[in-house]
Amino acid sequence: MRLDKSYQPKLHEQQIYSLWEQKHAFEPSIEGDPYSIVMPPPNANANLHMGYELTAALEDIMARYQRSLGRSVLLVPGADHAGFETQSVYEKHLAKQGRSRFDFSRDSLYQQIWDFVAENRVGFETMIRRMGVSCDWSKFTFTLDDKIVKRAYATFKQMWDDGLIYRGERLVNFCTYHGTAFADIEVVYKEEQGSLWYIKYPLVDGEGEIVVATTRPETMLGDTAVAVNPKDKRYQDYIGKSVKLPLTNREIPILADEFVDMKYATGAVKITPAHDPNDFEVGKRHDLPFISVITHEGKIAHDVPEAYRGLNIAEARQKIVIDLKGQGLLAKTRPMVHSVGHCYKCGTIIEPLLKDQWFVNMQPLAKEAIGLLNSGGISFYPESKKDELIRYLTGLKDWNISRQIAWGIPIPAFQSLDDPEEWIYDERVDQELIKVDGREYRRDPDTFDTWFSSSSWPYATLDYPDGDSYRRFYPLSVMETGSDILYPWVSRMIMLGLYVTKKPPFKSVYLHGYIRSEEGLKMSKSLGNVVDPMPLIEEYGSDAVRIGIIGGQAPGANRNFDPRNITEARNFCNKLWNIARFISEKVDSFDSEGFDFSSDFDHWIVGRYRLTKNKHVKLMNDYRFSEAYENIYHFIWDDLADWYIEASKNSPNPKLLIGLLKAVLVMVHPFAPFLSETIWQSFSLKDESLLSQKQLIDLAQEDKALAKRFSAIRELIIEVRSIQKLVDSTKAKLFYDSGESQKLVADFATLIKQLTKLSAVEKSSAGQGIAISKAGIRCRLSIDEKQIERYIQRLDKQIAEEQALVKQLEGRLSNEGYIKKAPDSLVKQSRKQLELARDNLKESLSKKRRLSL
């Protein structure tokens, strides 16, 4: 068991992961209380980014910690088909070959993308392994797996039967390049320079005209009304009259509607119900005709004057403006900046177009969810996200679940060829036409919004309703995911979970913020500031990247990526490695059974360990991972390495060294799984892995009085070092006299000499040197008289601080309110503090007096 001089993650990580897999160590144990997490599925077709590293790290930390408490842990991995994302990647791939998706049938396109994704999925699974995620690969689920599709169908059917599903013609955000609708959330708005055109609409009877303003003159071909505010005095006479729509000669009414802003432009608005969300609402209120003048291909439609048919939008706009000008109907043109919706993928301007879509009536579902949240049925980390979610659910609108893309789950609905109003539910989606009772039906060409199927993720992955996993592990212990998908995903999992399983899908929700770039910007491909975790894992090791990314990360808060955290974590890993290396040179067996205390520092370190372990459990149970890591870090580095190991060098206690190492490895394992297991394996003679350790290690109870002796020596050493530095003295000697505390110094003379580099630690009653006292120890330090002035300066500073403290405590204790209202224990504590502060001050003052003589 020889260890290299420094920890080389590359030499061990992959081997260690294979070992775990060979031992089936990631499968839930038979015994133990169940603990379950289903991982949010990342895009199977893209490289995993830093955000997923964070997810993976947090969930794996939770899983490994719970295993170390003896629970039966299920961590389910998965991958997302990422509908539209993946389809557009594939389209780019096709474009390189000079082809497009329109060259293929929907079914053939689906098959091609399936194969394309299957190839890339291998690399994706490798990445999760490199991250060290201890997930049960036998439960791996893809969002297009049969059980997920079946579940989506069952849910759709249930909703259909319950009357929660309806079909409606609505305006959708349509990308004419991709040929699909988007959710509101997916549209990116950009400020753009445009124009506001003022157009005269002549009245039908009598003289005059009404002037409307628009940024989109081409949509006027679809106008079916002009609206003014009912309170607008300027237009009272116009309400109820009609105008002749220029260029088309259609007659359309002037109507009154509250939505019109009198102050904006002319206060008269052209209404195009088929191409504007507000106008759509007005159209419905006033029962106006809906005339679509823009097609799904982004061209002008056929039922408009011949001159404009088939033009694209820009051409039509130009021609219409010219024609209006020619007829003297263009009152004026003003430049203006307005925000325009774009496809987040290709940048094409999003057109609001009418489309028949499937909707889910969200009111009943949201109500249930709100009730659950209000009753505290799910705990949130951070807690504030719960109220945020309740607010969101309260204002929730109906959900459009239709998407016009091939790469998704086909909607199992068929339309009658005879009666377009008649729709039936049927799962034979592999056929375009089906026959039922002698009537023919055509398949809905649309697919589900991916959030629809992924909302069933917590139970569909566990084989609801009959699977063993479902019975044992549902509801999930925790749902850990990014706070950015609180609305689209977490909310829907809760609503559908309640609807389908009648239970909340998880007991708690842990939301992490996102990792921003070093400059504090959002990481995105277009900015080119995305950090790929793989090269970092390659260079620093998987554990270091994991620790570096969770370090200082509180739940819900966004944080800038800071590579220094990873370097720090790498150094820590190396530190632990070298502790193990030191221990490996002092021991010849991994057996720590029945160790004996043989020194005061043995007692001290065991006491420190107990404190650390108790704090560890508390912090981990509260999901305070970053603090839990710091707790272990300081125990290992400050207590174990800097003091215990140093003190051990003279007289090592092999069994305790091993006992401590084992205990530390179990505790640190969730944070540094590869490193801890590598060390464990290099020591262990038995055929077992660290990962399957069932509990945190307890060490025998120390003697507190003996531990305190070492504590005192430790403080003395720190004080001596500090004075030595201050006075620049390397050749000083430490003198002690007879007495109880002096015996302590005598016992540790060798260690003190080693750790302070004093030239001697000896007994003397001559009284030479300056007096120092620390933690009840009194002794004297010989320092160069010429440098004593510097020591006095430090004393002065110390005295000033001590005086300030005494004054503060005196003030506090002379405050009647404090004595009366603060808890007794606190007041007692303050009294003690004051007593101590006074003693210290007295000591310092007398010290100074003697030195000044």
Next chain:
RNA sequence: GGGGCUAUAGCUCAGUCGGCUAGAGCGCAGCAUUCACAUUGCUGAGGCCCAUGGUUCGAGUCCAUGUAGCCCCACCA
């Protein structure tokens, strides 16, 4: 326009139920060096906890207002 988050050391961030003489890592200054580790050790400097009010015996922490930055939603004829 509506909502949210953040503001603490030069930098990146912790700070639970209000008890703080405010912490960590990095960075900085100085010193050390065969013997587990330079991915090291030791010592140190460095803070009006954004501002102003309030609640309280007591506020970095709770409340109000403001300022600055980030984000989300809605609207933009």
